[in-house]
Amino acid sequence: MGRLKQKGKAGAAKAYVTRTAAVRKLQCSLADFRRLCILKGVFPREPRNKRRANKGSSVPTSFYYAKDIAYLAHEPVLKKFREHKAFAKKLSRALGRGEWSSAKSLEEHKPVYKLDHIIKERYPTFIDAVRDIDDALCMVFLFASLPTSDRISPELVENCSHLASQWQLYVMHTRSLRKVFLSIKGVYYQADIMDQPVTWLVPYQFTQHIPLDVDVRVMLTFLELYQTLLGFVFYKLYTDADLVYPPPLDKVKDDGAAGIGAFTLNEMTNTASNLSGFQRTGKMSGQKISGKDVRRTIESIDNSMDENKGDADVSPQEQLIAEADEDFIPQPSATGEPTPALPTLKSLAALPRTAPVNIFSPYTFFLSRETSRPIFEFLIRSFGGRIGWPASSGSGSPFNEDDESITHVIIDRPVVEKMKETEAERNRRLRRKYVQPQWVVDCINAGNILLEEPYSQGKTLPAHLSPFEIYEGAYEPAAADSVMNKQEVEEDDSEEEESEGNEPKTGSEEQRGTEAVTSGADVAGVLEEPGALRIAELAAEVAGVDYGTFERGIAKSEKRRREKGKVEGEEEEEEEMNKMMMSKRQKKLYERIKYSQKKREAEVSL
């Protein structure tokens, strides 16, 4: 006989702990526990049987895995939290006694925790991290647009806006933006980073506010983690793209609201100043510098000489593509990671290019002052275009409005007749194309340059559709439009034919008439409505078909329909009968699947 089993010693009762029990075990406050859970990514679990997990009680509580909590108990950050608690007590005591100098020294030695080990734990490989930066990007872009307050320090907002700019710079540099969607919530972007779709939402350029029912502490804790995560991810992305991270910031330009333009992307290998950085990476990976590297360095130095006079935006990616014909020497990446998903250039070349990345490269754009510069600067530069803007939208525009190379002007105001216009201005206006902002986004989503005409200034825009709704069976609003257009075209054709063939086609006309009739009858049969029949009759009368043939056609189509229906009915009946033989469980499953299918269909047909 085995040992007696005791209640609560094994199974769900042991595997789960309630939140209160967890807090008591970790000996920290609830706020600290919450912070720890956020940082470590520990979340409650739903036990299969709640009563069993809660030792017989059915009070609604949240449960955590006991192992998760045991894992939190060894967390260095938890120790720091405890230190911080002691520090806060000491500080408040010193302040209460008016001991300013000791308070100052305490403040200087405030316990600070680092999150790098948590990042490494939560994202063991780089791909894991890239997969999970959606939320981080959304938060960083949101905080970059928040006003500072006593809870949100200016440094935090500044850091967030820098991270946002660095991300945009990287996306522009690697030309990895794929989809854009202007929604009522903000602008959705989707980029393809290491074959992972990364989607982020950026609010429109208005100051956001934190409503009262939002707990800022929670958001700030998340932001803390996200900032660290993004820092590490950017470091890796930048170094993999042979760029220096963090990119140097031009303080003057930044103060002049240059946005992305305040940063400069420095290649790691092209200048002597960055040689040390290169050596660092070389040391890290312990690899030799290959001949390929030397060649590339020389070339990039040449390019940097050219850059002074030429366009600053010739991306190294393009250069790499240009030299793709050369043999690619496979080498581990600078950081020595096993590179699970890094595509080699050859594989890239072999792949069919799904997303055209340089659709705007032949064009030069100018932003009108009412359009949002951060959005369109990012979009156009990500797809290879040049862009300028008026000084009111921020400093750093590469050219101004009277530049001769401008081909498109992105404008978002109604058309106004210009009274006083010089000849030169008029010529310039005629030479340029004035498009509304949606054109840019629709071009990106379509993957090619669309006609400017429907999007020109003052026109009512065509509907802007989501590029994300492309699963099978999705409702396509555009399809309905195209069907309508086709119908119109057909009608035109038939009219033409009728007008051109007046006398030589009596027989054929009749045939056509009957065809029309039968088709009309089909419609009537399908719709099974007396109204539809009546319409078909009228159509036949208009076509000049006598009533007998019409009747015959109707009867024929009726019969065909009935036969078809009979066969279908039999099959249906058979299926219905086969359903009898299903077991109860299968029947339920079947009904559930059918229900969801019907719901989806109803949604599409709506």
Added chain:
Amino acid sequence: MTPKHWEQQGSKRKASPDSQNEYEDEFRLTNLEILSEEDNQAASSDDRWIDELPDINSSFGDEKTDDEQSQIDSVEGASEDENENGSDQENTIFPSIKTVVSDITGQFKQVLPEIEPEYDSDSSIEDDPNCVGNIPLHWYDDLPHIGYNIDGKQILRAARGDELDRFLATVDDPLTWTSAFDKNAQMDKSLTAEELDIIRRLHENENPDANYDPYQPTVEWFTGKGKEEIMPLSGAPEPKRRWVPSSWEKQKVLRIVRAIRQGRILPSKPKTTTKFEFYSIWSEPASSVAAPLPAPKLKLPTHSESYNPPEEYLPTKQERKEWAKMDPEDREQDYLPQKYSSLRLVPAYDQFTKERFNRQLDLYLAPRVHRVKLNIDPNSLIPKLPSPSSLKPFPTYMALKVNQSIHHIRCISISPDGCWAISGDEDGFISLWEVNIGREIKQWKFGGKIGALDWCPRVDVSFFVVCIEGILFFIIPPNLPNSIFSSTYALLAPAASSPAPPTSSPVQWESTSPDSWSPNKPILTVKLPSSSGVPNQIAWHRRGDYLATVAREGTQSGVWIHQVTRRHSQAPFRKLKGTVQLVLFHPLKPHLFVATQQYVRLYNLSEQKLVKTFMPGIRWISSMDVHPSGDHLIVGGYDRKLCWFDLELSEKPYKILRYHTKAIRSLHFHPTYPLFASSSDDGSIQVFHSRVYSDLMTDPLIVPLKILRGHEIRDGLGVLQVRWNSRQPWLLSAGADGTISVWCS
């Protein structure tokens, strides 16, 4: 200073040129309440006067020395003094006491001033009107008098004026407002100037004493110049520790110095606010621990979220209202689609931060469940069965519909050769008709509801049995071939009646006498004991000698087994658990199936014991049939279930089917074809293909073939009985709508 000096000074004051000052002094004393600038002046004069006071004080000490001189002077100048100090003395209430040297004793003595009888006396008559004595006056508050005089007479309360008088007094007398009612005197008394002054001071939060000086100079008794203490309190010598440096402290400091030199103590720690540097965190190989599952991503936006969506996505007014009314958690979308004509008009989204926050709450507060997404084609769940068209023949269409009765047709039976059918309705009519064309040949009428009827399965004889309440009738159909008729007649009405059974039975067998018999009458009548009710079922044994009848409603156990050849009936069960619904003879073995409400039991009749109990799990069994092979049983119930039992396999059903929407009424296996049919109250008949394999390992194949519809539902009843034609795959059905249908293949 001597009193003389005083006098001098006083005279000096008097002699001072401001005689006006004196006048003022007097004025001040009389009219204290009218204080104004003059008062200030007076105060200043007082101040001056006070300034001179220390002189008086300082000279206080040597007063005694000049005692003798001053005494004479004082006596002489007493009247003068009085005059002089009059201004002071007028303030005091009591007459001043003078100290004089007695003429008699030569000692000092105190002399009170003389009392003038007219004005100064206490006993002046007009003085005190109240002579009640020292008695609290509130004792008399409710009484008309205020006390008693010395003679014991009541002293009445002085009349007080009414409100009008009081008002007039305020008008007439300007001093009324400074007067107060004196309870002792029982009259209004105007306040004196001093009293008014006190009131004023209290009102202004001053000290009520007019002579109080809040700014008196401090008198230094122990401090100040020349009064310092120069002698030490203790005479102990100064301890050494006051001037020798502490070695203990030195040790401590040395220890710290040593620690600093060795680097154990850092004099100024570097600040911890250094900026965090990012590094290549993923350069080391990943640990073998699997990465935690990534959080589910947010849904991607649909067309309806566009700033310029197609028209069909815009909500109507009704939808808007409904959306606004819904709880935010119940909404399918957290936004309302909206259309803006241009991008510049799109406002900020007010729920942006809130949405982010909700996402974060989801991330750290919501339990996550790993759910396997079902990606099954629903049609793959439907079992693949052979097509019905490959399993022909089976009845597919209604060949004939005979309208027989206006009542429900309860039962139906087909002759073993398949040409004739009989049907019985609730009114007691039995019709015999031809199956092929539906022509009615003959009709019998019985007095009562027909419970059941059935043909004898023998082919050499031809008769059928009809049950009504308490009676079984054996009837020979007309137009039989002679040979069959004679053998039937011989069987049912033998010339030599068999010997009566030894045991007397409650069931009586009665033959009709040959001369009185006609085809309209039953040839044999079996009378069941009274109160046995209407037998609902007749089950023939395969050989056609035994038949069993079951009466459900009877008070006794309603199962009887009758033997035709021996004309004998017996009740096989003395006691049975539950009411018997149905019985069936096993086609091959001497076994009997007995169905109670919920169970089916199999009895061995020869050994008289229970073989097996089947549990179909049906609430109330309505019908049952056994497969011709004898190895399978189907049981139908009023709760729409049909159970297929493999008798060898288990007590539990092999298959449970639920396809009728209402109660199953009748089941029947085809005797030769692999078919069975079920009928239900929903008016439909379901035909199944049921192939049974002789191989024990192969499961029987059940394929639904056809749903036959054509009967109407009347009074909630549909098709009450179905019977197969034994030679053809044809089906006969009796409906509650009074029709009989023949279904052919």
